[in-house]
Amino acid sequence: MRKYLVFIPGGLAACLGIAMAALSVKQPAHRPAPAITLERTQERIERGRYLYEQVAHCAGCHNERDWDKFSAPTQPGRTGAGFAFPEELGLPGKVVAPNLTSDRETGLGKWSDGEIVRAIREGVSRDGRALFPFMPYSQYRSMSDEDVFSIVAYVRTLPAVRKQQPATELNFPVSLLVKFEPKPVDGKVNPPPKSDRRAYGEYLVKMGNCIECHSQAEKGEIAGGKEFAGGREFPINGFVVRSANITPDEETGIGKWSEDRFVAKFKGYANMNQGNAPKHTQANFTLMPWIEMASMPEEDLRAIYMYLRTVKPVYNSVEVHPPLSLAQTQ
Template sequence: MRIKRRTKRFFWRVLISIPVILVGGFLYLYFRPPSSAPPAQITVDMSPDRIEHGRYLFTTLCNCDGCHSERDFSRLGGPVVEAGRGKGGAMALEDLAGKILAPNITPDKETGIGTWTDGEKIRAIREGIGKDGSALFPLMPYTNYRYMSDDDVQALVAYLNTLPPVRNSPPKTQITFPTSMLIKSVPAPVGHKIPPVDPDGGEIYGEYLAKLARCEECHTPLVRGEPDPSMRFAGGRVFATQYGTVVSANITPDQQTGLGKWDFLRFQDRIKSYRQYLTIEPPKAGPDRFTLMPWLAYARLTDHDLEALFLYIKSRTPISHRVNPHPGYPE
């Protein structure tokens, strides 16, 4: 009889403890701060060479303009409106995760990042932590930028510091639950120095460039909202634009459906095909003429960087995957 009573008491204790544990675990996850480290106590070098390299990273390789600058989407490629560089709000994403908008990253002290230290800017870029210690939504590609070398991230910050302040307050990002809780697990401190990658390193340097340019992010199809690891660079990710649907191309070296038959000159010519629009106004965009690929940014890539990217892409596993970039129009 006593054994039965003890068993019954034990059962009820376990039963009562389950919701307590679940609630406690939920509260811990809800209120815990993201993993972070104090920002580095650093003032970046503002030499002309460093600023110019930062400009290249911002406007070209990393294409920060793509989300953070005002753009004229009535024109092919969405050219940047110079007076609105860095003002934020250019790209907005609204789905089940909430409404995400790129913030103002000019040095304006009220609406931008003019009160941020250089160390706080570096932490945000590479570790995904805002000035207030909150986790940035990972649409900001800090999971890629955590591999950015110390020299490159400091150059990027140096250029940011030279942007003309723009007074502009885009609507604040609103992240819905449970995404607001889950993104706290994404940021991570870098915690070590990152040396520069040898620019003469061929495909290894190309891999570094592709990481910063986020080639894999767009050129890999999604499965249940996540990139399919078996289809890296094989294209097929679908994007909706104001002019219609566009699908990313297969850039693996597959002979029939990818870039297997391309040599470097063809690759170089294709990337640079928009270079003319760096000095003249691009044509009007429309349902029969639109693109999401940042051609205007990548048209500025140096031949050296293009060659390294080409070597890296050519070293990938060929994947047979035929893609129609513009559904509804002939391939």
């Protein structure tokens, strides 16, 4: 009996050891990067700029930002040079958005177009490593071929900035679990027709990754049933903001907002820029990319509104700017 008891933990440990060893060499699901060379037409570069700087707001993570100013505008001149996320965000390890500029040593200068396309939509780096899904590739999967090509065409125009960002280092067990996230994209991806405003709105909301900031997370996953209900807390630079409830709940969400009010909220920031943005205080602190999103075409904002009307209303009252003493993290 005694021998048996000793035997089981030993056996279990051995099994676990083998499983861990297998996981540590496991490759994420991936396919060879598509062999494509993209034509960098003016049209693509313009569309790519719009998606990168505004809708998808890649800049919000891959650029340095001016945290002292309202909505933390991105630093001009160093677009795409990367950003190391502050520890206070509570991510599972050291998470760094790499340098995307065309610098050959520290950026994407040596990557093929296909490798960048694959990283954006399928979540594997050039060397086949799984990317931490804070890089929203699961949302970008549905990005159409032409849109992802446009983003790559634009990224290729970013002036080279020599800046070696440190590597992402995830804590155990996330470092192993992350390998299950990437999924290859098979076949052609078409965008929904713009005439289907709800579907096009959903497409933009995915690209904008609105769900990530606007939902609470439980153990790193979006809390089921509370999508878009807000309440996620972001402590940065001594301030704290919680995301707003953007479900159609009439009392606690944007259920009573008309389409025009929604558009006006974004357009209200249209005259703000990096130069004249007010200083951040606890009363106005935000990560919502108002400055960048203010210049989105009205028809895109209207499509987003149309889609948000159709998500499940969730009753969740959020104090967006809590007194610092009440924030959970204090």
